[in-house]
Amino acid sequence: MLEIKNLHVKLEEEDKVILRGVDLSIGAGEVHAIMGPNGSGKSTLSYVLAGRDGYTVTDGSASLEGAELLEMEPEERAAAGLFLAFQYPVEIPGVGNMTFLRTAVNAQRKARGEAELTAGDFLKVVREKARALKIDAEMLKRPVNVGFSGGEKKRNEILQMAMLEPRMCILDETDSGLDVDAMKLVADGVNALRGAGRSFLVITHYQRLLDHIKPDVVHIMAAGRIIRSGGPELALEVEMNGYADILGEVG
Amino acid sequence: MALPQAKDDALTARLSALALPESAGWLGAARSEARARLLAMGLPVRRDEYWRYTDPSSLVAPAAPVAVRFNPGDEPEAFDAIDRLKIVFVDGVFDADASDDLTLSGVEIERLDRAGQADIHWAQGTYGVLEARGQTPVARPFAALNSAYATDGILIRVTGRAARPVALVYVHSSETSDAILHHCVKLEAGSNLTLLESGPAAARFNKVLEVEVGDGAEFHHIRVQGRDHERRAATHLFARVGAGASFRSFTLTANGRLTRNEAVIELAGPAARAHLAGAAVGDGDFHHDDTVFVTHSAPNCESRQVFKKVLMNGATGVFQGKILVRPGAQKTDGYQISQSLLLDEDSQFLAKPELEIYADDVKCSHGSTSGAIDETALFYLQSRGLPRTVAQGLLVLAFLAEAIEEVADEAIADDIRSRLEGWLARHAAKAGK
Numbered sequence: 001m002l003e004i005k006n007l008h009v010k011l012e013e014e015d016k017v018i019l020r021g022v023d024l025s026i027g028a029g030e031v032h033a034i035m036g037p038n039g040s041g042k043s044t045l046s047y048v049l050a051g052r053d054g055y056t057v058t059d060g061s062a063s064l065e066g067a068e069l070l071e072m073e074p075e076e077r078a079a080a081g082l083f084l085a086f087q088y089p090v091e092i093p094g095v096g097n098m099t100f101l102r103t104a105v106n107a108q109r110k111a112r113g114e115a116e117l118t119a120g121d122f123l124k125v126v127r128e129k130a131r132a133l134k135i136d137a138e139m140l141k142r143p144v145n146v147g148f149s150g151g152e153k154k155r156n157e158i159l160q161m162a163m164l165e166p167r168m169c170i171l172d173e174t175d176s177g178l179d180v181d182a183m184k185l186v187a188d189g190v191n192a193l194r195g196a197g198r199s200f201l202v203i204t205h206y207q208r209l210l211d212h213i214k215p216d217v218v219h220i221m222a223a224g225r226i227i228r229s230g231g232p233e234l235a236l237e238v239e240m241n242g243y244a245d246i247l248g249e250v251g
Numbered sequence: 252m253a254l255p256q257a258k259d260d261a262l263t264a265r266l267s268a269l270a271l272p273e274s275a276g277w278l279g280a281a282r283s284e285a286r287a288r289l290l291a292m293g294l295p296v297r298r299d300e301y302w303r304y305t306d307p308s309s310l311v312a313p314a315a316p317v318a319v320r321f322n323p324g325d326e327p328e329a330f331d332a333i334d335r336l337k338i339v340f341v342d343g344v345f346d347a348d349a350s351d352d353l354t355l356s357g358v359e360i361e362r363l364d365r366a367g368q369a370d371i372h373w374a375q376g377t378y379g380v381l382e383a384r385g386q387t388p389v390a391r392p393f394a395a396l397n398s399a400y401a402t403d404g405i406l407i408r409v410t411g412r413a414a415r416p417v418a419l420v421y422v423h424s425s426e427t428s429d430a431i432l433h434h435c436v437k438l439e440a441g442s443n444l445t446l447l448e449s450g451p452a453a454a455r456f457n458k459v460l461e462v463e464v465g466d467g468a469e470f471h472h473i474r475v476q477g478r479d480h481e482r483r484a485a486t487h488l489f490a491r492v493g494a495g496a497s498f499r500s501f502t503l504t505a506n507g508r509l510t511r512n513e514a515v516i517e518l519a520g521p522a523a524r525a526h527l528a529g530a531a532v533g534d535g536d537f538h539h540d541d542t543v544f545v546t547h548s549a550p551n552c553e554s555r556q557v558f559k560k561v562l563m564n565g566a567t568g569v570f571q572g573k574i575l576v577r578p579g580a581q582k583t584d585g586y587q588i589s590q591s592l593l594l595d596e597d598s599q600f601l602a603k604p605e606l607e608i609y610a611d612d613v614k615c616s617h618g619s620t621s622g623a624i625d626e627t628a629l630f631y632l633q634s635r636g637l638p639r640t641v642a643q644g645l646l647v648l649a650f651l652a653e654a655i656e657e658v659a660d661e662a663i664a665d666d667i668r669s670r671l672e673g674w675l676a677r678h679a680a681k682a683g684k
């Protein structure tokens with residue numbers, strides 16, 4: 001599904017290197033988790049994959065189902081099936097959540113040569129999915145993320161993911177800021193989307209989320225590299241001992 | 252007092268190309284008075300403080316600079332879907348065939364030149380009168396020129412609730428047309444009218460609209476300035492708003508080499524309300540100037556100015572806005588915001604917001620900003636699959652929303668939005684990356 005090879009990334013504006021050779025291969029239907037200390041480059045990796053400006057790829061490649069990702073505009077990556085749930089979802093005053101969702105769904109359908117959803121069909125689907133995430137109708141009417149609590153923003157990300165039905169979902173700390181019940185809701189939302197060859201890359205600091213969303217592989221990222229990969233037990237090790245041992249071994 | 256030579260020269264040159272229309276009745280007298288005002292003022296030159304950001308030379312020139320007519324393609328005419336009484340002017344001349352019958356329940360509509368022959372007419376108290384009051388503290392010579400030389404116009408007296416909106420439709424036909432129109436609207440106490448204006452009018456257009464809003468009356472004005480690229484326009488809107496009355500005006504401007512829209516509004520009676528809003532979008536050789544002067548003369552009045560501009564490829568936006576609160580106008584609530592969204596670094600926004608307050612119990616706020624599009628928001632939208640141009644269009648409409656909110660009628664607001672969407676779809680791609 002997602003193949004990242006020797007990815008080196010620096011900031012466009014300054015000579016700061018952030019990713020120093022990331023290798024990652026996620027098969028269809030797999031769930032991978034990335035953990036790692038603050039500032040190790042996890043969000044940067046997700047932004048570079050999604051196509052955010054401001055970074056320069058100095059070496060390496062990334063492909064989604066065989067298509068070169070790094071050449072594409074962000075919207076083309078989305079249409080190709082990539083989705084990023086932002087660590088910090090963006091507030092957009094003046095743009096209604098519904099308008100935004102509908103425009104996004106139809107833009108992707110159009111890009112893939114599918115018919116646009118009618119207003120009625122769209123409403124039905126969005127109401128149903130919002131209900132499952134306990135997002136009330138009033139929130140859907142508000143401008144995108146404006147005045148949403150931290151947890152509401154994260155649930156709104158998952159709603160977008162559920163509406164867009166991407167092939168490759170990257171969740172950047174979707175669990176942070178969520179209360180226990182909301183975490184369960186979000187995990188249920190994610191699990192409902194599992195299968196059908198859909199893959200996930202879950203960035204998190206806490207083992208807790210991985211109790212709900214069982215990963216196939218856990219990676220540890222430090223200083224712009226993946227320094228260790230293993231099974232779910234790796235997350236437990238981090239939870240108990242922190243990163244000192246792992247960093248020590250490698251360092 | 253002698254005029255500065257440059258102003259006098261400009262005036263002489265301009266007047267050499269004009270003939271004072273003959274009017275036997277009250278209008279003749281009003282024209283002579285206006286002409287006297289004009290002669291005492293001269294015409295503006297670039298050095299004038301009030302014309303610091305906008306070069307008046309193409310407005311002053313004896314002949315209208317050539318303006319090629321613009322073909323709007325398959326875009327429907329503004330307000331096409333609104334049930335309205337249409338009054339059409341072609342290059343500034345009333346076109347009876349293209350216009351509807353001028354009878355409307357609750358409203359009296361007359362042509363200016365016909366009504367002007369009478370000895371006594373209600374419009375005597377309005378024509379050139381609000382304009383003359385609006386000449387202090389700042390001179391507005393193009394308005395005085397208009398009162399003296401206007402060749403056509405419409406007089407509207409509203410006595411009840413207008414059965415439907417009155418729409419002034421301005422058609423631009425000749426590449427060198429130079430139109431001067433003057434309209435007066437008088438709303439009697441408690442009456443109600445929506446006035447629509449649309450179209451590019453002429454190669455060069457000088458228009459004055461004077462509005463007297465009687466006590467408790469409601470006036471709603473929505474204007475869509477035609478999207479001819481090369482047209483030039485200097486317009487003035489003078490209004491006096493009576494006790495408990497409501498005045499609302501919204502203008503959409505797309506394209507145009509030069510537009511100077513002046514609004515001079517006086518809140519004359521207690522608890523009067525005036526809302527003025529503008530949304531302007533310009534690409535390239537576009538210069539748009541909103542110059543607004545709101546005077547609070549009575550207590551408990553509310554005024555609101557919301558002006559938004561979207562500029563790209565070297566377009567220029569100007570805002571000069573003032574709120575004057577006279578002594579005794581206590582409990583004034585004044586709000587003014589002017590903002591521009593610059594889609595590139597070549598475009599510019601020049602703003603001069605001012606407050607002048609002579610009462611102690613007032614609430615006035617003003618703000619002016621100019622900024623680029625929010626790249627983070629743009630990326631967020633794109634990451635959900637919206638093409639950059641569509642994402643930018645959404646953000647631009649969001650930016651303009653506060654101005655469009657001043658259009659109360661939803662069908663008219665939708666018309667405005669769809670016009671903007673069309674314009675953005677045609678131009679956003681050019682805004683580049």
Ligand SMILES: Nc1ncnc2c1ncn2[C@@H]1O[C@H](COP(=O)(O)OP(=O)(O)OP(=O)(O)O)[C@@H](O)[C@H]1O
Nearest residue numbers: 011018036037038039040041042043044045054087
């Ligand atoms: N635009 C930027 N300008 C300056 N520094 C940046 C920028 N983007 C990323 N960085 C730096 O790159 C490093 C990696 O940041 P990144 O956000 O990817 O870390 P992270 O692993 O997601 O951390 P966290 O766990 O705290 O979310 C940090 O040192 C960060 O300060």
Ligand SMILES: [Mg+2]
Nearest residue numbers: 042043044087
């Ligand atoms: Mg991060």
